[in-house]
Amino acid sequence: MIETLLVANRGEIACRVFRTCRDLGIRTVAVHSDPDAGALHVREADAAVRLPGAAPADTYLRGDLVVAAALAAGADAVHPGYGFLSESAAFAREVEAAGLTWVGPPPGAVEAMASKTRAKRLLGVEPLDPDALTEADLPVLVKAAAGGGGRGMRVVREMAALPGELAAARAEALAAFGDGEVFAEPYLERGRHVEVQLLADAHGTVWPLGTRDCSLQRRHQKVVEEAPAPGLPEALVEELYGTAVRAARAVGYRGAGTVEFLVGPDGTAHFLEMNTRLQVEHPVTEAVYGVDLVALQLRVAEGAALPPEPPAPRGHAVEARLYAEDPARSFAPQTGTLHALDVPGVRLDTGYAAGDAVGVHYDALLAKAVAHAPTRAEALRLLARALERARVHGPVTNRDLLVRSLRHPEFAEPGRADTGFYARHLDALTAPLPGGRYAAVAAALAEASARPGPGAWRNLPSRPRLRAYGDGAGAGGAGGGGAGVPEAGGHEVRYARVRGGYALPDDPDVRVVSATAREVRLEVGGVVRPYRVTVRPGSDTVHVDGPDGAHRFTRRPRFPDPAERTAPGSLLAPMPGTVVRVAEGLAAGARVEAGRPLLWLEAMKMEHQVTAPASGVLTALHAAPGDQVELGALLAVVDPAPAPDGPDGTGTPGGPGGPGGLEVPDDPGGAEAPDGSQAPAAP
Template sequence: MIGTVLVANRGEIARRVMRTCRDMGLGTVAVYALADAGAPHVREADAAVPLDGDGARAYLRPEALVEAAERAGADAVHPGYGFLSESAAFARAVAGAGLTWIGPPAEAIEAMGSKTAAKALAERAGVPVSAALEPERVTEADLPVLVKASAGGGGRGMRVVRALAGLEASVQAARAEAASAFGDPAVFCEPYVERGRHVEVQVLADAHGAVWAVGDRDCSVQRRHQKVIEEAPAPGIGDGLRERLHDAARRMAGAIGYTGAGTAEFLVGEDGEAAFLEMNTRLQVEHPVTECVTGLDLVEWQVRIAEGEPLPEGGPPAPRGHAVQARLYAEDPAAGWRPYSGTVARFDVPAARTRFAVPDGFGVRVDAGVEAGTRVGVEFDPMLAKVIAWGRDRGDALRRLAAALAGARLHGVGANRDLLVRVLRHPVFAAGEMHIRFLAEQGLDGPVPDGGGADGRAEGARPPGGGVPELALPLADARAVRLSALAAALAEAERNRAEAPVLGALPAGWRNLPSAPHVRRYRGPSGEEVEVAYASGRTGPVPAGDAAGVRVHGAAPDRVELLADGVLRAFAVARAEGAVYVDSALGPVALVPEDRFPEREAAVPPGTLLAPMPGTVARVAAAAGDRVEEGAPLLWLEAMKMEHEIRAPVAGTVAEVARAATRADTGTVLAVVEPDPGADGAL
């Protein structure tokens, strides 16, 4: 019997595993890198062990994790997902130290560790697979193809190639990224299915020969080949295909002597034919949707199976209702998925009934890695939380989840929340007609991992005339932003009055005679300037200018009520890290107060490229003295497990460029391109 579990992970999944351990009466041990010293998972564990090093590297040393377990008195290790969760070497090191590994046998992990080897094994087991092509053997007839890393996952080391002229560059880029992310540069190609669906089957297997296919999930809505929205059961696949997928997953698990929780992933084409992609020998990020519809605690069953307990006779529970999960990422979809960083001032989902557990009835669950005070850096994955809705049917779950996200209060760090709500309410998604290029067709694929053709352009098209894709627009429209800005200005006036050392009992801005309007300016959610005005009089503030028809029903430093267009609305107002956050039924709005007396910004010479975010230079494609064309890649900046391509803004000569492995803060000069004489921006 297991007594204490060391969770060899961090963030949301560490907290999730610890919740089940507490329910089972097990002790918990956390590990943490320097950047995670104050993280929630560290505080919630019974004991915690610091790891040498910072960032992801701290969690990637098997010997250090085994030593931490021994030092803290743990007798079992749960790897979570990511990091070393699919490392056969780590599984062997844990077992070699006499500890219980809460996961599949090292041999099973090894068998599925290479995607090409896994495809060959699947074929021998009678499971349909897509062809694995050597890059040098790809012909025009094979296009389009997807270049993939043989090891690892999460969208790293993947490129779509549509023209042979772009193949070599895409393969080299994928190899470099795979080597950096997984320590293995091996890549292969497979046919790229334009509008396929990503469907997977959850597997549970015990050490006594029983293998369960615990339902299926659809994970087709992806950005940069990484999942964004997942749901169970997979909608619209039909009973025949569902049974074939379940049977294939059971055969795969049986063929490698699998035990514990795992997932077989398939790509389903428009013709309904399925091909095996890979098997993840660990718990999946999207496991909560399966837990909701089946009532199973998959982490609990991982522990039970590790202790030798058999699965009950009779098979897995039939799914009840429908569950949908959205991944809340700290990134900006409208800016090429650029990551956000900062300190979370507030994270609250009022609609949530449970955290890290299945609700006792249809409702909303939240699995979060952050809370107020959590610092979000660029060292780790950008996922802040998972919000899951369980409903009577798919429509019920979608409505619950969209409302829960729209009503969430996330202050201090930007996120993709508005995109998630718009996708959940999109008629194509609501009809169950999504596919892996859904976001790409909306112009939201971004330019980095999808190399496109020989010109290196992204595979998805931006809207006509450019601009922000509709799905990435803020939930609050222009009218809502102006009302929110007015509420922010009035709340600020109330706060100033409350803090005033004298005359604090008078109404805000009280004047015996009418006064000139007070004007406040903010930068809105899309970078636009928002100006609002109000006058002061004997009865308090009176909106002016564009808001002259609005009436103030009540105002306090944290809440303002406005009567606009005959409707009374409440606005909750909070400040954090130089921004004002206004939450209302019209949509969340983040505003940045404009400085009345801004300092003059230093001029940036033409052709200078500044780091848009903190990160590390992963690779460099140009050197000082090189002649480059406008749009040519100069380097790749890695932040939050993703690479962001930095391109030449003009045609010219590279004057300087940062070296690989250079750490950069926001605003650091990464490269300088001296424009050609007579070119735009040339002196």
């Protein structure tokens, strides 16, 4: 029996495992890097051991330090979670060699499936040699053979782009996983990412615990997952089950695992890989089958046998991943203090609590919201409304994108959505929310009510006052309006104090029912709408939670400081992060073209390409590999001078992020970052 368990991970998955341990009476041990010293998973554990340093390579990826921590804390078992060392056969062997129970599959099974090329060959699928591709093979997806989370992955549609994309994929794979091997797969533009959850014991029983659909993805990472996968023919489901069970038996699998497939428009299933660990999206399977997969992992590790048959499924479950990122700015990661996180009415798995800081060192996942209902339509409705009513204050998040995705007609139709969903619909899904004007009026009146004017009687009516707000989406950072980062849209609200309340000269259709510093009630068209307003001292961000969703504004000064203006051609950091490399041969005096990649930033476990903001001559370079930069930091200056042969588009923005354009791959396929699974593509 396991008495004390160390979780070799952090954040949401560590908290998730600890919750089950409390239910089972198992003591818990956390490990933490220096930035995570006060993290929620550390606070929830019975004991904690420091891993000195900040970078994952120095902390959570140091198997020797984790094993030493387990021994020092008196643990007798180790659970790897997902990501980090969860699919390291060497780490599994270290754990077992130390006399500890490994809560996972046998190291040999991990090793057999660790390389995607070996896993494919095990099931009779031969990957494409990326160095022998021809025009007839295109389009292809170049993928790292090791690791996951979208690292070392590129879509290639033209032969001319192949050498550069191969070099970039190999460099990124080597830096991320210590293995530069890549392979290629035919790329399906409109495939569905479908997977089978497995659970196996040491006594020969293998459960296929249903299917999941994870097709809504961005940047090779899953965003919305559901169980069961809708609209699959029964014969295809049985085929997927058969392949998944065959893969598990081929390597003597034990514990929880997932086999992933890409299902083409013609209904053909293509094997992608086997993930030898728990998946981020495991809660939807738990909801449908009424099981605790972590508890089953622990019992299997203790040697218990599974019943011959799994429990019967019931209903439908949907999970949405809440990320600290800005979808309107190419999903740029966001940082800062999370002031509020409240998602009512559904299961919420998170590694954060109100007051915690969201930093740059790790994945941008804040929480997972999970809804379960008798039917798929009911589950979608429940989750969408729960997220719409949620109070999420702090960094910009993808919450509005999630709500709109869950309500989109294409996604609502069972089995219609595919991995290209966001490539087709992102612009519409990130358009400003309706009702923003009324929310801005509520913000202005709440702030005015917090600072009441003179109480003396006046013979003359007061002159209207003005408050200006920028839309918070796209403002970046904890306080919004990061240096040099442009804001999208905005509102100017004029109001005047009158007997009994306020007058709104620019909004004659609005009647102010009541206004306090925290709540404003507005009547529009005979309907009274309440708005809850939150303003925190020392912050320029105003959060307004209303009946039509949540709005995030940043105050605009009446008289902007001229010193804060940015010179034309300035390349600004679109996010906080670490400079990992600079374009080869880049130096002051070089001529660059608008949109040309100049350097790469790493933030929250992802690599982000930063492009030239204009065509011209690079007059200054202020960044070098290894530099830590803040949001809006000056990276370089490009003098927007025309080319010798005439106009060349001087001043054209370098990318969707504005100054210092942020460039991301345009391929819609992918998998997920936190648990390291890979992107969908047909072998």
